[in-house]
Structures are given as structure tokens and as C-alpha cells.
Amino acid sequence: MKIAAEDVTPVAFTVILFLAWEGACRLFHIDAFILPAPSAVFAAAAHYWWPLLKNSFVTLWTTVVGFILAVVFGITLGLVVGWSRAIYRGLYPVMIGFNSIPKVAVVPILIMWFGIGEIPAILTAFLISFFPIVVNVATGLATTEPELEDVLRALGASKLDIMRKVGIPRTAPYLFGALKVAITLAFVGAVVSETIGANAGVGHLMVQAGSNFQMPLVFAGLLALAVEGILMYALFALLERRMAGWAFRASMSAAG
Amino acid sequence: MICLDDVSLSYKGRSGEVTALAHTSLTVKQGEFAAVVGPSGCGKSTLMKLVTGLIRPTAGAVFVEGKPVKGPVKIAGMAFQNANLLPWRSVLDNVLLPLEIVPPHRGRFRREKDFYRARALDLLGVVGLRDFAGRYPWEMSGGMQQRASLCRALIHEPALLMLDEPFAALDAFTREELWVVLRDLWQRLGFTVVLVTHDLREAAFLADTVHVMSARPGRIVETRVVDFLRPRPLEVCYEPAFTDLVHELRGKIAEVRQA
CATH class of the missing domain: 3.40.50.300 (P-loop containing nucleotide triphosphate hydrolases)
Structure with a gap:
């Protein structure tokens, strides 16, 4: 297989970023307590690999569970909202209001309700990530071409027929776009919750390391989160290619 | 009429x-x-x-x-200035769309798919698109898309x-x-x-x-x-x-x- 320049650039940029970071730390003699150099961060990651892995796994599964809830709920609500203009108008302001609440503020409430543990993390991941899914699914449905609707209605198609044949398939690119945003948001939600109150997870690990003044380990935690986020994003980007590839090719239309 | x-x-x-x-x-x-x-x-x-x-x-x-x-x-079959074909369906499947909706075809569609496909291919043949049945709309010119749109409007013999x-x-x-x-x-x-x-x-x-x-x-x-x-x-x-x-x-x- 031939490796194209395009495949190499992300790696090159990452390496350059780390080298610049390392260089800056050495050149300006930055205290490891303020900003540890990547070498120190990697060393900490290697030393504490087991707690890092264990806690990363906790963060991963709470995020994924919260995300799955968000997908199921988001698609359902998106279909309902996109179904009729009345529901769209009625629910939209409520959702905007809800989405404007900083989720950090909700975490203490969730902890009060469900106690310290995974459940608040799952719920925070869910709460923070369902909104883009709802909005995108509803938008996909609401922007169905009116002429196409006329074609189908003139055939005697019911509203459900139009949804099944046109509405839902055409939301696919919107949905996958939203999923990529939502999965990274879900990570944010889970980690926010873990930093406020949890017994495990990368957020919890970072708070602990921070209070022990182990800055390299704190940064190693950040790094672990970044890696998890990238992997999940890549997974959904791949799924998007598979399931809604026509949308990419359609934009490079050969018509003319 | x-x-x-x-x-x-x-x-x-x-x-x-x-x-x-x-x-x-x-x-x-x-x-x-x-x-x-x-x-x-x-x-x-x-x-x-x-x-x-x-x-x-x-x-x-x-x-x-x-x-x-x-x-x-x-x-009624309808066609507009914009061909309005569904980009996730091949030309053939676009033409078949009305049959999935109009009775009595909609009930028979799954069982007699081969029959309907043959019919759609015949119709595509009349407008000179038989060889393009497997293509996607965005792979075709505007004129070809409009031909397919006409076929879609006529497939259920309105x-x-x-x-x-x-x-x-x-x-x-x-x-x-x-x-x-x-x-x-x-x-x-x-x-x-x-x-x-x-x-x-x-x-x-x-x-x-x-x-x-x-x-x-x-x-x-x-x-x-x-x-x-x-x-x-x-x-x-x-x-x-x-x-x-x-x-x-x-x-x-x-x-x-x-x-």
C-alpha cells in the first residue's frame, strides 16, 4: 500500500507539536510544576500505566453508555421534533434553554440524587451530548425539498411514507455529523463529572494527581483523554463514510 | 379528464x-x-x-x-424543473420509488421485485438510460437526471x-x-x-x-x-x-x- 502525503501530515503535525513543546520547556527552563515537558509526561504515563489504563477504561465506558443513551434519545426526539412544525416551535426554545445550562452546574445535583460513582458521569455525558443530535436530525427532516414531498404526496403517500422513504435517509449525513460532535462532548461531560465527584475515571485521577502535585501525571491524564477522543471520533468518521458516503460524493457532483 | x-x-x-x-x-x-x-x-x-x-x-x-x-x-405523476432524485438511491431505485408507495404495487413490490425491475429497465430503455440504471444521480448530467425523473413520474403508469x-x-x-x-x-x-x-x-x-x-x-x-x-x-x-x-x-x- 502506498502512503500518501495526506496520511502522514497528521502524524507529522503531532510530532512537531510535541517537539515544540519539549523545546520550549527546555529553552525557557519552565518549571515542571507549571508545564511539564512531554518527556516528563510520557515518563509519568509509562510509570503509572496501570492506573491510567484502568481509569481511562472507566471514563471510556461511562462516556460510551452516556453517548448511546444520547443517540437513542436524540434520534427519537429529533424525529418527533422534525415531524411537525408545531412540536418544533414548541420544543425548540425549551431545548435551547436546557442546553444553555452549564452542565457543570448540574453535576452536584446528580451526585445528590445518585451518589458518587459512575451514574452521574453517564448522565452528564448524556445531557451534554444529546442536543446536537436532536438539532441535526430535526434539521435533516425539516429541510426535505418541498417539491419532492409534492411528488410523493401526489402519489398518495402518507406522512409516514415520506418520512421513511425520504426524511430519514436524508438525515443520515446530518446525524453522523452530529455523532462526531456528540462523542467528543460526551467525553467532556463524563470527565467534568469525574472531577467533581467520583471514585474512578481519568477526571478523578487528574484531581488526585493534582492534589499530590504530580503535574506530569495530570498531563498524562489529559493526553489519555485526547487519545480516547480521537479514537472515538475516528470510529464515527469511518461509520459515516460507510453509511452516508453518498453525501460526500454527492457534494462533488458530476452533473453538468 | x-x-x-x-x-x-x-x-x-x-x-x-x-x-x-x-x-x-x-x-x-x-x-x-x-x-x-x-x-x-x-x-x-x-x-x-x-x-x-x-x-x-x-x-x-x-x-x-x-x-x-x-x-x-x-x-398523477409529477416532474419539476429540478429532477429531485434521491442521491442515496441508484437511478433504477429512484425510478422504482413510486411503486413502493402507490397501491396496488406497494403490496406486491417486495414479492415481485424482479417483475418491477424489468419494467423500470424497459422504461429507462425508452429514454436511453438502460445502461445507466446502476449509476447514482450525481454521476449523471442534468439532462440524464431529468430523463430519470420522467421515468419516475411514469413508472406507475399514471x-x-x-x-x-x-x-x-x-x-x-x-x-x-x-x-x-x-x-x-x-x-x-x-x-x-x-x-x-x-x-x-x-x-x-x-x-x-x-x-x-x-x-x-x-x-x-x-x-x-x-x-x-x-x-x-x-x-x-x-x-x-x-x-x-x-x-x-x-x-x-x-x-x-x-x-
């Missing part, structure tokens, strides 16, 4: 009441090819929606096949074909090609056509009768019978009688635009 009896339609626009159609009467016989021409914004598209039952008139009555229209008529400026976005050569395609389809299948267009040559070449609409609020101000012999070759368009007809229609429209 189609009868509009003193139909008016008005709706609430941004700046008050808009009257799209006023006291329009129109009759189209079974198997007739009718064209409606007029200045832009004269309510031609509104007329189409009224006939197919997508909107209801404010006053007057619409009859299709002798029955008053109370909802979508379900016997008694009525409604065309809203279907060739307006195409170049002159492709347009003439598609006139011939439509002419042949019509002569072969014998459905009733209402063609809304602002291309007078298109109307004169294809139609049995040309109805001229006035500027908004629209109504039919003149009906001309076009009696060139059928089948009509494209050369008809270059005969003096044809040019005269187009000239007269043009004069009529210029007149109603002034008024």
Missing part, C-alpha cells in the same frame, strides 16, 4: 392577501397534451397543485376523471402526468432531445399531460392545446388548438406556420404582461 370550473385561489402572504388564481376555467380531455404558458409568477405552478389536489381552491371546483378533487389525486417546467434548466440541445423523448413516451403510453412552461416553442411543439395565462392574478385568457400532424418531427419547429403560432402566442403574452 380534468375540469377546472371558475376556480380562484388566494392565500395569506407576508403583505396581506395574495390572489394567485382568479376565475380560471380549463378543460383537458382524456389523452390530451395540454400546455399552460404565461408570464412568470402568473400562478402556473399553483394550477398544477390544484389539479393534483395538493392544495384546495378558495372558490370554484376542480374535477379529475369526473370526480371532485378533495385531496391528493393519487393518479393516467395523468403533470410537468412543471421540466426542461427549463437544460441547455437548448438537451431540451430538444427531451422534447422528442417526451413526445415518444406520450404517444406510446397515451396518458394525459399538463405541461407548465414558459418556453413557447416547447408548448407549440408538444401540445395539442396551448392555454395562455394572464399575469397575477392568473386566469386563462386564450386557448389555442395546435393541429400540426402527428407524429411531429423536430423540423416542424422551423416551418412558417409554427413560427407564426409562436409569434402570436408571444404577442398575447406581451399583451397580458402590459395589462
